[in-house]
Amino acid sequence: MxxxxxxxxxxxxxxxxxxxxxxxxxxxxxxxxxxxxxxxxxxxxxxxKPFQRNLLQNPNPEGLSTSEPAPPCPPKAPWMLLNPQGTFKGWQISTEPLPVGKEATLPHYSWSVKQQRIDLLAEGLWEELLDLYQPNITIMDWYENSKLASCVYQLHVQLLGTDQVTVIGEFHHVAQEGDQGGANKNWHHVSHVFERYSPGVRFVHFLHKTKDAESPSGYHRTRATDSSVSVQLRD
Incomplete structure (x- = not known):
C-alpha cells in the first residue's frame, strides 16, 4: 500500500x-x-486527531470513577433518573419496562437504554482507510454490579454501512452475575476489538442497557461509565 x-x-x-x-x-x-x-x-x-481518542460524546456523564465503588444512588422518581440535557448530551436515552408478574408485586424492573451513533467520516477517518487498511476499532465499557437482579447490564455494538442499516460487524455482551447477595458492588469491565472487518464500515452504533428496579423505597439504578469507542492503527 x-x-x-x-x-x-x-x-x-x-x-x-x-x-x-x-x-x-x-x-x-x-x-x-x-x-x-x-x-x-x-x-x-x-x-x-482521529486515532486513539474516544469518539463517544460524554463517556462519563455521571462523573463516576472506576477506581472506587460507585457512591450510593438515592432513590428517585422514574422521570428523574436521567436528564438527556447537560452532561448526557449526545446520548439517546430511553426506558424499556420489563414484564410484570401476575401478582404485580415489587420490585418492578426496567432497562435504562443509552445509545450513540458515530459517523466515522465526520470524526476524521476516510473511506480508503476504512475499506483497504481497516484499522482496529476498540470498544470498552464499565458497569456497576448493582446486584438488583441476576443480569444488570447488556452491551450491543454494530459496525454499519453507509445506509446506517447494513450490519457489517457486531458484538454483544450480556452480563450474568448470578450473585445478588453481599454489599460488594464492584465495577466490571467489558471490551472488544473489531479487526479485519469487511469494507464499507462508515458508522459505529454503541448501545448499552443497565437495569433499574422500583422497590418500596423508590427507584434504584445500575450505572455505567467510561464508555469508549476508539480507532487504532496497527504497528
Missing part, C-alpha cells in the same frame, strides 16, 4: 504543506502502509 503515496510526491518547487507533513509523520502513515485520503484537508485532519 505504500506505493499509493507515490503519486502524491511533490516536486522541490512545490514543498509539502506543513499540516500534511505533521499529520503523516505523527501517525507514521507511510510506514504502516495506510492509503491516503482523496483531496484531504490536512489541517482539519490534524486537528481532529
Amino acid at each position: 505504500a506505493a499509493l503515496w507515490q503519486h502524491r510526491a511533490l516536486s522541490p518547487a512545490q514543498p509539502r504543506p506543513s499540516w500534511q507533513v505533521r499529520f503523516e509523520d505523527h501517525w507514521e502513515l507511510r510506514r504502516r502502509g495506510v492509503p491516503p485520503p482523496k483531496d484531504p484537508n490536512w489541517r482539519a485532519l490534524y486537528a481532529l
Whole structure:
C-alpha cells in the first residue's frame, strides 16, 4: 500500500504543506502502509486527531470513577433518573419496562437504554482507510454490579454501512452475575476489538442497557461509565 503515496510526491518547487507533513509523520502513515485520503484537508485532519481518542460524546456523564465503588444512588422518581440535557448530551436515552408478574408485586424492573451513533467520516477517518487498511476499532465499557437482579447490564455494538442499516460487524455482551447477595458492588469491565472487518464500515452504533428496579423505597439504578469507542492503527 505504500506505493499509493507515490503519486502524491511533490516536486522541490512545490514543498509539502506543513499540516500534511505533521499529520503523516505523527501517525507514521507511510510506514504502516495506510492509503491516503482523496483531496484531504490536512489541517482539519490534524486537528481532529482521529486515532486513539474516544469518539463517544460524554463517556462519563455521571462523573463516576472506576477506581472506587460507585457512591450510593438515592432513590428517585422514574422521570428523574436521567436528564438527556447537560452532561448526557449526545446520548439517546430511553426506558424499556420489563414484564410484570401476575401478582404485580415489587420490585418492578426496567432497562435504562443509552445509545450513540458515530459517523466515522465526520470524526476524521476516510473511506480508503476504512475499506483497504481497516484499522482496529476498540470498544470498552464499565458497569456497576448493582446486584438488583441476576443480569444488570447488556452491551450491543454494530459496525454499519453507509445506509446506517447494513450490519457489517457486531458484538454483544450480556452480563450474568448470578450473585445478588453481599454489599460488594464492584465495577466490571467489558471490551472488544473489531479487526479485519469487511469494507464499507462508515458508522459505529454503541448501545448499552443497565437495569433499574422500583422497590418500596423508590427507584434504584445500575450505572455505567467510561464508555469508549476508539480507532487504532496497527504497528
